[in-house]
Amino acid sequence: MATLYEFTARDLDGNDVGLDRWRGQVVLVVNVASQCGFTPQYSGLDDLFQSYKDRGFAVLGFPCNQFGHQEPGDEQAIRQFCETQYGIGFPLFAKIDVNGADAHPLYRWLKEQKPGLLGTEAIKWNFTKFLVGRDGQVIKRYAPTDTPASLRGDIEAALDAPIPD
Numbered sequence: 001m002a003t004l005y006e007f008t009a010r011d012l013d014g015n016d017v018g019l020d021r022w023r024g025q026v027v028l029v030v031n032v033a034s035q036c037g038f039t040p041q042y043s044g045l046d047d048l049f050q051s052y053k054d055r056g057f058a059v060l061g062f063p064c065n066q067f068g069h070q071e072p073g074d075e076q077a078i079r080q081f082c083e084t085q086y087g088i089g090f091p092l093f094a095k096i097d098v099n100g101a102d103a104h105p106l107y108r109w110l111k112e113q114k115p116g117l118l119g120t121e122a123i124k125w126n127f128t129k130f131l132v133g134r135d136g137q138v139i140k141r142y143a144p145t146d147t148p149a150s151l152r153g154d155i156e157a158a159l160d161a162p163i164p165d
Contacts, residue, residue, distance in 0.1 A: 004106075006019075010094040011091065012078065017091075022060070025056045026133060028130070029060050030061055031096075031126055032071070032126060033126040033127075034071055036126040041127050042085070045090065047149075048155065052155060058091070061092040063093070064123075065095055075094050099123055110130045114138045125144045126144060129148075133161065
């Protein structure tokens with residue numbers, strides 16, 4: 001069975017990063033955008049990251065321009081926006097597609113693991129979130145309207161779960 005750790009993604013500097021770097025951690029994967037009504041969730045996502053990173057938690061942000069062209073900038077513009085507007089401490093990756101023929105393999109896998117409402121796999125909007133356990137398997141999918149703070153209970157439960165062998 002596939003896990004998060006089998007995927008690679010390009011970071012904002014253009015380097016390929018193996019997601020096995022987060023092996024054994026609880027990870028929240030989020031498609032993000034700088035000009036979205038949900039963009040203020042960056043603050044809440046960073047609060048989660050700062051609160052739980054010492055317990056083995058990470059947030060991985062994947063900018064996406066597929067919804068209303070709300071992430072029009074290049075990687076440098078994305079980095080500058082996130083650093084100056086929100087002081088983001090969690091990793092951000094290069095822009096990707098989350099739907100369609102060019103969807104990143106990570107997102108194809110995430111959507112297969114946890115389809116959305118009515119069994120549809122498509123990501124509906126920016127700031128859809130996937131919680132991945134220490135075993136690299138998807139625990140739960142959250143809608144863009146689910147605030148980062150509302151995920152705390154699930155994150156704590158995942159952090160408290162036994163670490164897999």
